[in-house]
Amino acid sequence: MDGILGIVSEYNPFHNGHLHHLQLSKKATKTDFTVAIMSGNFVERGDTSIVNKWIKTEMALKSGIDLVIELPTVYAISSAENFADGAIKILNSLGVVDYVSFGSEIGEITPLNDIASILYREPKEFSTILKNYLSSGVSYPKARELALSQYLGTSKKYSDILNNPNNILAVEYIKSLKKHRSHITPVTVKRDYSDYNSKKVKQGIASATAIREMIKNGQNVHYVVPYETYELLETAIDSGQIITDLSVFEKEIIYTLRKLTLSEIANLPDVSEGLENKIKQAANNYNNYSDLISNIKSKRYTQTRIQRILLYALLNITQKDINFSKRTVPYIRVLGFNKHGKRIISAIAAANPRLNIIVSVKKFMENSNSSRT
Secondary structure (H helix, E strand, O other): OOOEEEEEEOOOOOOHHHHHHHHHHHHHHOOOEEEEEEEOOEEOOOEEOOOOHHHHHHHHHHOOOOEEEEEOHHHHOOOHHHHHHHHHHHHHHHOOOOEEEEEEOOOOHHHHHHHHHHHHHOOHHHHHHHHHHHHOOOOHHHHHHHHHHHHHOOOHHHHOHHHOHHHHHHHHHHHHHHHOOOOOEEEEEEOOOOOOOOOOEEOOEEOHHHHHHHHHOOOOOOOOOOHHHHHHHHHHHHOOOOOOOHHHHHHHHHHHHHHOOHHHHHOOOOOOOOHHHHHHHHHHHOOOHHHHHHOOOOOOOOHHHHHHHHHHHHHOOOHHHHHHHHOOOOOEEEEEEOHHHHHHHHHHHHHOOOOOEEOOHHHHHHHHHHHHO
16 A cells, blocks of 8 residues: 555644645645554643543545554653654554644755754764753753754744744654664645634634634634534533533642652653752642642743643553563554555555554553453
């Protein structure tokens, strides 16, 4: 089977911008089949998905995706680097994917590839510059941005790339392709319709952030999402299946943090330099999510990073789990497929007879248990 396109997504929710990206990607790559690696109930910025993974899967399948595979939670809520690496490892392990397409603010592969090459090789001079910026107290993302700008010179072509979230993810996808010596060809589509966190609507396209905000405020989103997504969202709203954000788990998070010891908090991913003391103190002194976040975050520890730490605590994900995720290839958990997706699964099975493709968790667990007896 030729012409399979891979897309890494959150589809939180699937909107007109995603449909635009899918259509342009298929046209650019001349592919007929599409596999989406999609985060589940929790997402990369350290938050909840507004609807569960099954509803998101249905949105994707009804909008043109053929096969949806889950990005395991340990990757889905990680930093951009581990998020991208987990997704690329899955696509690469399938053995049948020809292209991976992602949106970017710059819309050009060459400068993204140039930066990815530096981050992959980590030349000594670059590493020294990076350490100097980190020692000044700025966050790692900012230190890396400044180090790259200094290393590459003052070229405007490069200076603003890592100021934009989609560019950052694009660089990480390409870096991961290099790391795993993948034969998958990277393709980027310029994201010029709506910024990642923009609240504006342009030509019927809004960011997922704006759409989630509209849903929270009870606004109608029919003009910024495909009809199929709109129907599914309306059903989810009517049935009480909307999860607005991580604050919904406020009591559980605060209870968990109060229960954990300082050493257990210190063992959570992204916790360093005594941050566990600040987290523990805030959890003991404040009873709501907003105050908890406000009293932990700082110039060095962004809100997104703090939210990820809270999720790690809530889901009992330790640094050991993150380390393991970095040195292993994720499992293949199929969330849904159509008739084209069924053909893709058959092609994957033929290309990789030993690859364990999980379509039914129940059957997988039964087979796993019987193999141990």
